Amino acid sequence: MRAVAKLTLALYLCVEFALRLSYCQYDEDNTERKPDKVQCVENLPEIYVSADYLQFYIKKDQEEIVTKFVNYLTVTCSAVYGTNLVLTKDGDKLRTTNEDQSVITWSTSKPGILKSNYTCINTETDCKRSVIVAIIPALQVLSPKLQTVDDKFHTNYNIQYGSSMTVLCSGPAAARLALTKDGDPIITEYESNTTIKWFVRKPDLQISEIVCIDLDTAINSSVLIRVEPFTYITSQNEIIEPDFTNLENHTRIQVYRFPYNHQPVEVFCCGPRTVRLLSPDDNKELISESVNNTVVRALIRNSKIGTTLMSCADNKQFALMSIVHVVVTPQMEVKSSSNIRYVGNRYVMRNGDPLEIICSSPDIAQITIYKKEQTIEKLQTINGTSLRWFERKKHGAEIYSCFIAEIEAYVTVDTLPEAMEFRCMSHNMEYINCTWMPSTANIQFALYYFNNREHTRLCKKSHAYHEMFCIWYSSDYPGYLNDVSELSFLTQSCNNFGCSNQTFHIDHVSIVRPVAPQGLRIHSITSRGAVIRWDSTYMICAGKSLRSSKGDFLYKVEYLYSGTNPLEANSSLVTCYLRVCEMKLTLPCAGQFYEVRIYQRLKRAVGEELWSDFSSISFHTVVDYEDVADSTCNWEPRKTKEVMTYFTQMLRKETRLEMQQIKEKIRMLKKKATRLHTDFKR
Structure with missing residues (x-):
């Protein structure tokens, strides 16, 4: 057995040496050679760029990213294959x-x-990836x-005529910044050490490109500003x-809906002397007055x-x-035994009440x-211009519509x-x-705690669809x-429609x-085991002292x-x-590496979500000869030291067994010698 153990140890050491040798390859001059190169197309390094609160992941086909003037910049490089x-x-x-073996960072x-x-x-x-990072001056309007509109080339700002305008340009030093409008310099003032400002109280109608330039590097950022006429509608002076x-297409479109036979409305167009109300289709001037x-x-x-379309436009541009866009919808009359509200061009009534809808048209x-x-x-015909629909008792949330010539009006049955x-x-x-979850969308809620008939409001918010x-x-x-x-x-x-209260x-x-x-x-x-200890939890809940020992x-x-x-x-067993x-x-x-996780929960708590987070501890169990001999555990030594420990234990056990056998033979020989000596005396 001792010879078998020594032979097994020698074989293991040879295999371990061969495995280590296989990791390195050598050229004819006995110098170490790097592993074969992989295809760079599939194993390009990855680059992440973060600046202030912005983060960019560089795609494979991306060559440049642009960010505004920032306070810090971080570039992170990572690769799955290789660590250098x-x-x-x-x-x-x-x-x-170095964040870890395959990630490096520069800030x-x-x-x-x-x-x-x-x-x-x-x-x-030898695989690499490059990206150009351009930090440009920050330009704000x-x-x-x-209104802000972003397209492929510019950030566009739409400003209503008559409103003031402020343009801010920021960079490392305000003294090295300049603003231009359509290529012409602008007289600016200092807002701070890093920002210059241009203020206009009432800009004219225009489409202008504003450029902020850093004079040291000639790097610039630009925006497109559209100062346009604006419109509003009144009914009965409101x-x-x-x-x-x-x-x-960067043009503001305002949509209004009014029911048939609604009070007349007035459309106002605001701008300089050259502004007119026109038909968008043929640019013909509509009947209007100044x-x-x-x-x-x-x-x-x-x-x-x-529908009626009108454009408030400048004759010069x-x-x-x-x-x-004015939409005249069918006239819709809604009746019910409960109160009916007209909100956002829709009627709202209580669920379960009778519903009557009358739709009118010429x-x-x-x-x-x-x-x-x-x-x-x-449908019931009331007269030559109206139809009627009646439900005695309505259940469930529904939407009804009165449809005429592709124009419709709505009635919503809500709860x-x-x-x-x-x-x-x-x-x-x-x-x-x-x-909790709301039963309907677009609601307001409040949560109160009450004790002894006193209510304390904890929260008040508005929400739609999502969990409160x-x-x-x-x-x-x-x-x-x-x-x-x-x-x-x-x-x-x-x-x-109203509010509902519930108590829990x-x-x-x-x-x-x-x-x-x-x-x-x-x-x-x-x-094959361990004894783990931890501190018992103690808390006072609902006036009761709680401890693990209880x-x-x-x-x-x-x-x-x-x-x-x-x-x-x-x-x-706890x-x-x-x-x-x-x-x-x-x-x-x-001979295994174990991680033990322990959770705790109050006995009266109901639900898996009330288990605490786990605390964990890791350790490595010891190796005995009997345990290694058990093939069901698939024991694999982690280090040469463990191999030596294992075989040392095995040799010691074999030695003890041989010593026991020798002692037993000596005892038997002594016993035989005693018996022979006794027979000789006889």
Whole structure:
């Protein structure tokens, strides 16, 4: 056996030496040669550039990125294949820091205005990737009436005529900055040490390119400013807000919707003397009148269902215009036993009440009423211009529409909102977070805590579709109460129709999520087990003292080894006494590296989400001869030291066995000699 053990050790050492030798290849001159090069197309290094709050990932086909003047710049280089990375700037090697074996980083503060070529080189494969980083002056436009549009070449700003305008240009030093307008210099003033300013109280109608130039490097940034006429609509001397506004080809389009036979509306066009109200199709001037030197007005009577387009344009520059789109919808009358509200060109009523819809048009043959985009066939004719639809009791949220000549009006059947799936979680008695889902969209909510008939508002927000939440901290006033056994909350949810209140009563202890176990430590380690100890958790919840030793906590113990998924141990073996908890853990294999994770949860807590985060501890079990001989564990030595330990133990055991055999032979010989001596005497 001793000879077999020595032979096995020699074979292992030979295999280990051969494996190490295989990692290196040598040329004929006995010099070490690098591994074969991989295809750079598939193994290019990656570059990340971050500047202030901006981050850029350099794509394979990207050659340049542009960012505005920043306070710091960071360039990160990484490669999956190989660990020898070098980062250069315009050919000069940079002094980098290593985040890990395959990532290097270079940072600088206040990089200034520059344009540099950064190259990430993997010296193991000679693969590299370059990117040009251009830092340009920061250019900002401010105005009370401003819209921003980004295209491929410029950032465009649309400003309404009559509004003031401020242009700010920032760089390393204000004295080295300049502004131009369409190539002509602009007289500016200093805003700060790094910023110059150009202010215009009332700019003329124009399309101008504003350029901010750094005089030291000639690097510049530019924007396109459009000062355009603007329009607004009034009805009965009150300004009406548009239903929505959008931009098309950098032109502002305002859309208004009015019901058939609505009060006449007036359209006002504001600009200099040359401004006119025109038809966008043929640029013919519409019937209008001048109010003063800068305003013209037109009247729309809303007597015909359809659309009307008008453009407020400058005769000298037709590209400078704003368009008004007036939509006259069918007249829609809605009746119900409950109150009906008209909000945002839609009617809102309570769910479950009778519903009556009357749709009117000069030509009844053109009227169609839809329910969920499906035509309603059975309609009652009231007179030659109206159709009626009636439902005795309406359930569910629905949208009805009155459709005439591709123009439609809506009626929405809505319900009072409710708070669904209301739940709360206390985080180690430090703060509590309550969440719930709204039953409808576009609502306002408020959360109250009440005790002894007193209500304390905790949160008030507006939300749409997404999950609601409210966090109550101990530092708030009044602070989160962790000494009461029951918590009572009231939710108030409101939409266009009204508000609904709901109350929720929660067992305080059952929603506490404690912190992870503290003070994990190893008490002892064997070849197939370990004793782990940690400090017992102590907290005061709902006026009750809770400690692990009193049985208020449950524990979950998991272990991992050899790349396996977490395996759960028998947590019933956990014992707690006074301030210490202990787990005698039985492990399947010796000579393995183990990670043990321990979670805790209050017994009264309900739900897997109330388990704490885990605390973990790692260790390596010892190796015994009997454990190594067990082939079911697939024991593999990590180091030569462990191999020597294993074979030393094996040789010692064989030696002990041989010594026992020799002693047994000596004992037998002594016994035989004694018997022979006795026979000889006889």
